[in-house]
Amino acid sequence: MNHLHDVALEKAYRLLNHGPVTLVTFEHEGAGNVMAASWVMPLDFDPPKLALVLDRNTYSRGLLEGSGTFVINLPGRQQAELTLAVGSCSGQAQDKFAQFGIAAQRAKVIQAPIVPGCLAYLECRVIEEPGVQARYDLFVAEVLAAYADERAFSKGRWHFPDDELRTLHYSAGGTFYPTGNPFTVTMPAGVDD
Numbered sequence: 001m002n003h004l005h006d007v008a009l010e011k012a013y014r015l016l017n018h019g020p021v022t023l024v025t026f027e028h029e030g031a032g033n034v035m036a037a038s039w040v041m042p043l044d045f046d047p048p049k050l051a052l053v054l055d056r057n058t059y060s061r062g063l064l065e066g067s068g069t070f071v072i073n074l075p076g077r078q079q080a081e082l083t084l085a086v087g088s089c090s091g092q093a094q095d096k097f098a099q100f101g102i103a104a105q106r107a108k109v110i111q112a113p114i115v116p117g118c119l120a121y122l123e124c125r126v127i128e129e130p131g132v133q134a135r136y137d138l139f140v141a142e143v144l145a146a147y148a149d150e151r152a153f154s155k156g157r158w159h160f161p162d163d164e165l166r167t168l169h170y171s172a173g174g175t176f177y178p179t180g181n182p183f184t185v186t187m188p189a190g191v192d193d
C-alpha cells in the first residue's frame with residue numbers, strides 16, 4: 001500500500017524541522033534577549049561552524065548584527081513552555097528574562113546571557129557574509145565554546161537517560177517531541193566506522 005501523500009510546498013520545511021529546537025540568547029550594549037530557533041544546523045567540523053536563520057523582523061536580529069555573537073541553548077522538557085513563550089513574543093518592548101522569570105547566567109567566552117538548566121550551550125561568533133545574511137537571513141558562525149550536561153551528553157555522544165534530559169523537536173501548534181529511544185545497528189562487514 002502506498003502511504004505517500006503530497007505535502008503543500010509551504011509546509012515542506014516541516015519535514016526537515018526535526019533538529020533540536022534551540023533558545024538563542026543575545027546581548028548588545030547592555031540589552032539582552034532570548035528567542036526560540038529551530039532553523040539551526042551544523043556546518044563544519046574544524047573550526048566548528050553552524051548556521052542560524054534569523055528573521056530580519058525580530059528584535060534579536062539587531063542585537064546579533066550589533067554584537068556579532070550569540071549563544072545556542074539546547075532546552076529540555078523543563079524549558080518547553082519557555083521555548084514557546086519566548087518564540088511567540090518580541091523583546092522589543094519587554095524584557096523577556098524578567099517577564100518569564102529567567103535567572104540568566106553569563107556565557108563563558110562571549111558577552112551574553114544563557115538560560116540556566118538547558119542541556120547544552122554553544123557560544124558563537126558570526127562570520128560575516130553580508131550578501132547571504134541580507135538575502136537569506138542566514139548567519140554563519142564559528143563555535144567558540146561548547147558545554148553540555150554530563151548526564152545527557154558525555155564522551156562526545158548524547159545519552160538521554162530519562163524523559164527530562166532529552167532535547168526537543170518542535171512540530172507546530174505548541175506540540176513538541178522529545179528525542180526518542182535509541183537503537184543500534186551493526187556496521188556491515190568491510191565498512192570502516
Ligand SMILES: Cc1cc2nc3c(=O)[nH]c(=O)nc-3n(C[C@H](O)[C@H](O)[C@H](O)COP(=O)(O)O)c2cc1C
Nearest residue numbers: 035036037038039054055058059060087089090091
Ligand atoms: C519553536 C519555535 C522555533 C522558531 N524558530 C525560529 C527560527 O529558526 N528563526 C527565526 O528567525 N525565528 C524562529 N522562531 C520565531 C522567533 O522565536 C520569534 O519571532 C520571536 O518572537 C523573536 O523574538 P524577538 O523579536 O524578541 O527577537 C521560532 C519560534 C518558535 C516558537
